[in-house]
Amino acid sequence: MSTLAVHDHGVESHDHDHEHHHDTFISKYIFSMDHKMIAKQFLITGITMAVIAMVLSILFRIQLAYPEKTFPLLETLLGHFAPGGRLAPEFYLSLVTIHGTIMVFFVLTAGLSGTFSNLLIPLQVGARDMASPFLNMLSYWFFFLASVIMLSSFMVQKGPASAGWTIYPPLSALPKAMPGSGEGMTLWLISMVLFVASSLMGGINYVSTVLNMRTKGMDLWKMPLTIWAFFLTAILGVLAFPVLVAGVVLLIFDRSFGTSFYLSEIVVQGQVMPYEGGSPILFQHLFWFLGHPEVYIVIMPALGISSEIISTNSRKPIFGYHAMVYSLIGISVLSFIVWGHHMFVTGMNPFLGGVFMITTLIIAVPSAVKTFNYLATLWRGNIRFTPAMLFAIGLVSFFISGGLTGLFLGNAALDINLHDTYFVVAHFHLVMGSAAIFGMLAGVYHWFPKMFGRLMDEKLGYLHFWLTFIGAYLVFFPMHFMGLDGVPRRYYAFTEFPSMARWLSVNVFITWAAILSALAQVAFLFNFIYSIFWGKKTTQNPWNSNTLEWTAPIEHIHGNWPGEIPTVYRWPYDYSKPGAAEDFIPQTVPHSQTMSSNLVHDFEDNEAGLAAFHEWVKANPPREEVK
């Protein structure tokens, strides 16, 4: 690509910090184009959606625990969706579907990437704002609109979409097949198209900002792992979401125009339909080509966030920075060629199944490397248990527990018996649900001071962590065994099968554990809202962190830094470097100021620096380390 033909120095030369155009309430809080404000908007909308999705899950968990009982309150609240105080089976499926959709897309894609990519990319690479602030604002408002439409489907007479978050046709294509496949499904599709538009606008901005707008000295290998993770996530999104749109467009044609892309030889309720020749499996290919990268879109930002937090709070460099980056890249690339592991039992060509199984198990290698590197980072650290650190650790624990069960599901032979059982529910809730939520919460606790200028309460954070951590394990661990007993997911009740009815006591237990962990979130919400207004004021760099965002003023300004953007001289993980006065050296400190702690290795691509260093070493012969 050619660089700009005309350099536009001084074409438009008023400086950001002198530019006090008067912010109205609307331009500051609503249609803001400032990345920090947009990040907060994403965060608050994301948290709201998370609470809603959590409430939905509690509703259907109550049904699973007490399938025979009636709760008149439910009828009062839900009307005809819960006739006689019991959820209707179709509405149960709606709840599951909307719960899954909101959690995966609205909370852990938009809420997670949207918040932290927006907040951290400009601040950590040293840019004044995103490449296109306007696109960024649009991204939020499309997301907001998508959320509203998704929720509004509860107002539809026949209820929201209910074919599962994967909306496999023909179930999702035939309004006759279930009530939720009528207007509810239409709203779902509209909402998702808007959502994809939002994600693409966001993703394009993130990629472009990381590649083009880094400050002086911030070469790719000096970027914090958060930025690497957001960057690769954005690339995944940009490449995968359009494929979902293609799949959805064809589905819309089938639903509304009567084409037969996915539909073939269908007889619904005794009535022969005119569709012919379509392939329901085609949709699954298109869906999972997005769907699998999507789960990495969910987890990678969380991994990036936890890398940063674990390193900062163990006061140690992240172990194997390069390996961490390469494993992220490896995961990103591989994630595009494993989608078939969701389709082992569709009747797909067995040879193809074998190939997908190989690629799937290969992806476990970079994931394992990441885990070991986390452990090595903690080893001989000086661990400071902030709530953020605890949540980051929780992520590692969940990532291990959930990742290991992936080895069962990725194995085509084993998947024959595990596919679509509660084993799967347990697996993905641990490795993607809980792990990513913990990454997000860790990020909130860690960067809250950056967002709101105040600190969250630590003790409430501890309470929140332990209740949620224990609760999540209690909820999801027993589900593995239900799956191993052949209990299918998306079942409204297990009363019709004696072999499943014996799991009832476990289901009651899980439900109460879920209620416990849901209530624990009140501690978080209270802490969050209270601290926004009345929390303790933060200091400039509350966690003694190295990255660039902590050099920006606490009070938010347009353009992030008054005056020049700081220059970067070193990687972000110089924690507890021997010979340094403090146990952290921010990225903005040049090596010339830290002669006593420099290592030869710091000058890999800097010969002048190396020469200076050698001279310094000659002049200051190494002393015995004072212990």
Add this chain to the structure above:
Amino acid sequence: MMMAQLQQEDKLNLAPKKFNMWIFIFTSFMFFAALTSGFIVYSGGSGKGIKIILPSAFMYSTAVIILSSVTFLIASRAAKQLQFAKQRMFLWITAFLGILFFCIQVYAWKILIDMGVYFINPNASQSFIYVFTSMHLLHILAGLGLLFNALSGSYKNIPQVKNLFRMEFAGIFWHFVDIIWIYLYVFLLLNQY
């Protein structure tokens, strides 16, 4: 990557914005790649192909859109040489060719319908022709929007930097839309029978 070395503070952020366009093009390309792969999976699985000879209208529309790329190139060269009248004229020609392309595509649909190749069709390979062309026409509309954006700029006497930027911005997309059509057309031709 070259852009990454852009070190001066670029207040208008023009370079990153242009980069945004490049990424969007990748996105768009993935969309069409998905549709065409969908076609392959479908026709491979069902054993049904397009089973017709494509109307020759598509040949004309291809010629028109290639021509429009050429006229756009002339317009942008004129813009660089500060010949604004020429720039405007060729932009108008480009836009006109774009609209003509649009009309020919719609006309081709009519021919297809006359041939009995309907959108709502038990052989979805044939429905795919409509999907490819209609989705591509959406991109043409977007491209026309960018062209008119560049045109309006050239009438409003905006700074030359911005003028060139709008030209480049529109140009990247217009050529891309052109190339995508050629890709789709060749793809359809290869699957004609």
Add this chain to the structure above:
Amino acid sequence: MAFKNIFKFKTLSTAVAAMLLFATTTVMAEAPAAAAATADDASTTMWTGVGYYVLLFVLLATIVGIVGKILRVYDLTAQIQGKKAINWNNIMGVLCIVFLLAGLYGSYWEFTEQGTMSLPAAASIHGVDLDNMFSVTFIITVIVFFLTQICLFWFLFKYRGSDKRKAYFYPHNNTIEKIWTVIPAIVLTVLVITGFFTWKKITNTTEVKGDINIDVTGHQFAWELRYPGKDGKLGTKDYKLTTGTNKVGVDFKDKNSLDDQIADTLVVPVHKSIRLNIIAQDVIHSVYMPHFRVQINAVPGLPTYFKFTPTLTTNEMRAKVEDPKFEYLLYCNKICGGGHYNMQKVVRVVSQAEYDGWVAAQKPYFNDALKKELKMADAKQPKALGQNRLALNN
């Protein structure tokens, strides 16, 4: 699955304690519902039931608040008196160890207690291979699980923060990193290769001869079974022929279809290769028979099949699991609508002799009602043909 073989022992006392806990909570949940049923003014009792829980929660929250205040006051006074404030790093480090121990015990308890509730050993030939594969994967992952979790929480405790210590600057070590890239890679290669061959063996069944072909058709919300009859061949189908009487759309122009039979139960002889020909009529369903380790989707317009050979009769299995009422089941495992949760068929594995007797007693698919319908259709035939021709001319 194979847990039965791995863990045979139980820890009962803890189970009893946990059950007591469940019971109390269950009773509590029942209270509002029961009250609503009896009382006239259902809504007031309903709200009091809820109010009770809300109050409980408010109480809890207040206690949390008070404890928080006490902690803060304690911290402040300690600071004023120059004493050491609470060392949260130590507390959290200890909690990590406590969690580790509790978690280790808890997961051990789960493995033994709930693991034994999982499926009995496979009742089919390929299922045995699958179970072996499962055991290999299970052993490997469980070792890794315990090792990594122990390391994680042990490190957290061991290296909990203190002002006296400085962390060890250790940015990377290429040798170690190579080792722990290569070892997982090797282990995974083993898993991939064994998995690949197991999978191939299960799916590549063309050489197995002498199948009994059975047609399984899924629709909302039931399964239809069709046996091939004396000729051993299933007649062809055409979905357009589906009517109330011809439920799966069998084409009677095909002579093979005339002796096809319908059945309510999937009865199969033991030690015979069974081929299920599977299709769905409306939406995707999935034929799932977990005891045989069989699953494959039923897709409209796309026939699929699964071949398996049962090895244990229903009676043998009953003896094995010590449950005289045990039945093998076939149920739907792909979301298909409101009735998805109850779409089952009993599967019965019997001896060859029993099978022969049973199959002889099954009703023909081509029953009287169908014959009558077909005759009427025949009478209308010429007209229908004319319409067809018209349609073609269009």
